[in-house]
Amino acid sequence: GIQVEQSPPDLILQEGANSTLRCNFSDSVNNLQWFHQNPWGQLINLFYIPSGTKQNGRLSATTVATERYSLLYISSSQTTDSGVYFCAVEAWAAGNKLTFGGGTRVLVKP
């Protein structure tokens, strides 16, 4: 099946800092989503981005499908950005199931 690797596994930020999270995948994908899971377990859809660049407030994401990676940018981080960020992909090679990476755990300190 398809492999999805996220880096770094853990990230500690000072409030106001910028950061980049990376998602690498091992095969061509039809769909890529970024999620944020808050400390209460709620999983929020951030971006649906199989290719290109999208922005939503302080967050933006870029997927370079030909090179099999996606980046999530967090600018001017806030304590409410804390949680786990998951990348998930759907690929023909994996039967179109959404396959999740291991996540990046982010802690933003005040």
Add this chain to the structure above:
Amino acid sequence: ETGVTQTPRHLVMGMTNKKSLKCEQHLGHNAMYWYKQSAKKPLELMFVYSLEERVENNSVPSRFSPECPNSSHLFLHLHTLQPEDSALYLCASSQGYNQPQHFGDGTRLSIL
């Protein structure tokens, strides 16, 4: 309002109990999913329903039994669970394959 509602939010049960998890989506989607999230592990897909038919069953033990009576509702019936089944169970829905999945808030299940 996420559009996908799961009940209950928390459930504690003994290994011999029978309980059900409920998921309801208000988004008009055609596909619904159950995922399991154990501590320090990626989300694992358990079941997929498309147009009320099960299209995916990822080698899930028979003590988990899904039911999809219509396109808006999805249940997960639990029976004779094991302690290792303690986890966060997440429901999601999407318009179809290759469409964004929207998740409920999850049911945190603890098996005594």
